[in-house]
Amino acid sequence: MSKIIQKSRRKFIKNAALVAVAPTILSMEQQKKSTIIHHVFFWLKEPGEANAKELIKGLQTLKAIPQVKKLLVGVPASTEKRDVVDNSFHVSELMYFDSVKDQDAYQVHPVHQAFVDQYSHLWERVVVYDMVTEG
Amino acid sequence: MSKIIQKSRRKFIKNAALVAVAPTILSMEQQKKSTIIHHVFFWLKEPGEANAKELIKGLQTLKAIPQVKKLLVGVPASTEKRDVVDNSFHVSELMYFDSVKDQDAYQVHPVHQAFVDQYSHLWERVVVYDMVTEG
Numbered sequence: 652m653s654k655i656i657q658k659s660r661r662k663f664i665k666n667a668a669l670v671a672v673a674p675t676i677l678s679m680e681q682q683k684k685s686t687i688i689h690h691v692f693f694w695l696k697e698p699g700e701a702n703a704k705e706l707i708k709g710l711q712t713l714k715a716i717p718q719v720k721k722l723l724v725g726v727p728a729s730t731e732k733r734d735v736v737d738n739s740f741h742v743s744e745l746m747y748f749d750s751v752k753d754q755d756a757y758q759v760h761p762v763h764q765a766f767v768d769q770y771s772h773l774w775e776r777v778v779v780y781d782m783v784t785e786g
Numbered sequence: 787m788s789k790i791i792q793k794s795r796r797k798f799i800k801n802a803a804l805v806a807v808a809p810t811i812l813s814m815e816q817q818k819k820s821t822i823i824h825h826v827f828f829w830l831k832e833p834g835e836a837n838a839k840e841l842i843k844g845l846q847t848l849k850a851i852p853q854v855k856k857l858l859v860g861v862p863a864s865t866e867k868r869d870v871v872d873n874s875f876h877v878s879e880l881m882y883f884d885s886v887k888d889q890d891a892y893q894v895h896p897v898h899q900a901f902v903d904q905y906s907h908l909w910e911r912v913v914v915y916d917m918v919t920e921g
Binding site for chain 1: 820821822823824825827842858859860861862863864865866868870871872873875878880886889890893912913914915916917918919920
């Protein structure tokens with residue numbers, strides 16, 4: 652093989668490697684930017700401060716699950732009453748996950764299962780919203 | 787007035803002042819720790835990627851409002867379909883505020899009003915949940 656061909660071949664291989672790696676870098680970058688936001692609203696069977704506190708205590712145990720990157724637990728805020736505002740829920744949890752895969756792992760994690768076993772008698776209704784952040 | 791009565795009176799005033807101040811300190815402490823989470827879900831009049839992108843572009847303008855401490859905008863995540871999961875919305879925004887007062891200021895801020903004027907033709911339904919974090 653002539654030196655020119657060798658050099659050109661090396662250059663081709665180098666470029667091909669760059670082209671192959673580029674989408675991976677891009678996809679990692681995209682993955683890094685987006686977050687899965689998991690927001691759950693609970694309506695208690697027997698509303699009241701004691702049951703709300705009990706459920707909040709239970710929700711705090713979910714922090715122990717490694718896939719849960721952030722956990723915020725709360726109650727309806729006393730914001731202005733407007734037609735579009737649903738403040739009928741009693742307790743709410745907001746979680747951040749790095750990926751859908753992580754949320755799948757969370758759903759079957761023993762700490763989550765134990766929470767459901769121990770606290771699900773408290774609520775009569777649950778609504779879940781999962782969003783993936785953009786940009 | 788005798789010295790004993792004067793002393794007892796001063797003590798009473800001092801204690802009364804402490805009792806009056808204590809709830810304020812407690813309430814300041816609580817305010818410091820808690821965050822208002824404002825989560826809005828939009829259902830588009832004409833669903834589709836172009837309208838979703840347009841609305842997301844509009845929502846990003848709300849970052850300019852100083853009371854908005856954090857803004858996350860997204861679309862439904864491809865998490866497991868379960869009865870409790872509502873993935874029928876098209877676009878969602880999640881905001882953090884330091885207080886209910888800040889959220890009131892946000893509602894009437896010119897940038898928010900301009901967003902409503904310019905983009906509300908895109909959606910047919912909005913649901914808002916406001917929660918205040920505990921602990």
